[in-house]
Amino acid sequence: MSLAHGTPEHAGVQISNVSKSFGAVGSKTLVLDDVSITIKKGEFVSVIGPSGCGKSTLLKMIAGLGEADSGDVLVDGTSIKTATKNKMIGLVPQSPALLPWRTVLDNVTLPMSVNRKANAGRTLRDPKEILASFGLGHALHKYPSQLSGGMQQRVAIARAFVFDPSVLLMDEPFSALDEMNRDQQRLGLLDFWQSNRKTVLFVTHSVPEAIMLSDRIIVMQAHPGRIAEVIEVDLPRPRDADVYATDEFRDLEGRVRSTLHNVMEVARV
Numbered sequence: 001m002s003l004a005h006g007t008p009e010h011a012g013v014q015i016s017n018v019s020k021s022f023g024a025v026g027s028k029t030l031v032l033d034d035v036s037i038t039i040k041k042g043e044f045v046s047v048i049g050p051s052g053c054g055k056s057t058l059l060k061m062i063a064g065l066g067e068a069d070s071g072d073v074l075v076d077g078t079s080i081k082t083a084t085k086n087k088m089i090g091l092v093p094q095s096p097a098l099l100p101w102r103t104v105l106d107n108v109t110l111p112m113s114v115n116r117k118a119n120a121g122r123t124l125r126d127p128k129e130i131l132a133s134f135g136l137g138h139a140l141h142k143y144p145s146q147l148s149g150g151m152q153q154r155v156a157i158a159r160a161f162v163f164d165p166s167v168l169l170m171d172e173p174f175s176a177l178d179e180m181n182r183d184q185q186r187l188g189l190l191d192f193w194q195s196n197r198k199t200v201l202f203v204t205h206s207v208p209e210a211i212m213l214s215d216r217i218i219v220m221q222a223h224p225g226r227i228a229e230v231i232e233v234d235l236p237r238p239r240d241a242d243v244y245a246t247d248e249f250r251d252l253e254g255r256v257r258s259t260l261h262n263v264m265e266v267a268r269v
C-alpha cells in the first residue's frame with residue numbers, strides 16, 4: 001500500500017536523485033551528480049569528503065538555501081518550502097553568528113520573538129532549559145564576547161533547538177575550535193543528542209568526529225560530487241570518550257581513512 005507523504009513511513013530526510021550545477025550556460029560545473037540518500041528519523045549521519053565535493057551545497061539544499069536542478073528533497077515527507085516555513089529544520093553554521101549586543105538568553109530567544117504570529121501554536125522548547133543542558137545555565141546573562149569560542153558555538157546549537165526542529169543540519173560547527181575544545185564540544189553534543197534523538201546531518205572534515213557521533217558516515221568524492229561509500233558505525237550507544245581507545249573505533253577509522261584515500265586517488269587520475 002502506498003502511504004501519503006507526512007506519514008511515519010516518510011519520516012526523516014529523503015534525498016532522491018539530486019543534481020546541481022553552478023555557472024553560466026555553456027560553462028556550467030556539475031557539483032552534485034545524482035545524489036540519493038535517506039536519513040531515517042532520529043538517525044545521526046555525517047558527511048565527509050574532500051574540499052569542493054559539495055557537502056555544504058547538499059546541506060544548504062536541505063536547509064532551503066539553494067534549489068536542486070533536478071531531483072527531490074523531502075523532510076518528513078514534506079517539501080523543503082513547507083518544512084522551512086514550519087521551522088522543521090534547524091541549521092547550525094560554521095561560525096556561531098551571535099548578536100554581540102544581546103545576552104546569551106536573548107540570542108536564543110530572538111528567533112522566537114521575531115515572528116510571534118508565525119510561531120503561534122508551535123511547540124517551542126524552554127530556552128533556559130536547553131541552555132542549561134548545554135552547560136550554559138550560569139551564562140544566561142553574559143554577552144558573546146565574555147564566552148569562549150566553544151561556548152559561543154554551544155549557544156548557536158541551543159538556538160537551533162528552540163523550535164524543536166525535526167531535522168538538525170550542522171556544517172562543521174566545531175571547525176574553528178582547537179582539538180581539545182573541539183573534543184569537549186563534540187562529547188557535549190553527543191550527550192545532548194543521546195537524550196534528544198533528532199535526525200541530524202553533520203558535515204565534518206574530522207574522521208574521529210564523524211565516527212564518534214554517527215550512525216552512518218557518507219563518504220563523498222569530488223568533481224562531480226557523488227556518494228562514494230556509506231559506512232555503518234555499529235559502535236554501541238551511549239558513547240563516551242572511552243570509545244576512542246577501542247579496537248572497533250580504530251578499525252572504523254582505518255576504513256574511513258582508506259575510503260577517503262581512494263576517493264582522493266581517483267580525483268588525481
Ligand SMILES: Nc1ncnc2c1ncn2[C@@H]1O[C@H](COP(=O)(O)OP(=O)(O)OP(=O)(O)O)[C@@H](O)[C@H]1O
Pocket residue numbers: 022023031049050051052053054055056057058
Ligand atoms: N553559489 C555558488 N556559485 C558558484 N559555485 C559554487 C557556489 N557554491 C558552491 N560552489 C562550488 O561548488 C563546489 C562545491 O562547494 P561546497 O562548498 O559545497 O563544497 P564542500 O564539499 O562543502 O567544500 P569544503 O569542504 O571546502 O567546505 C565548489 O567547487 C564551489 O566552488
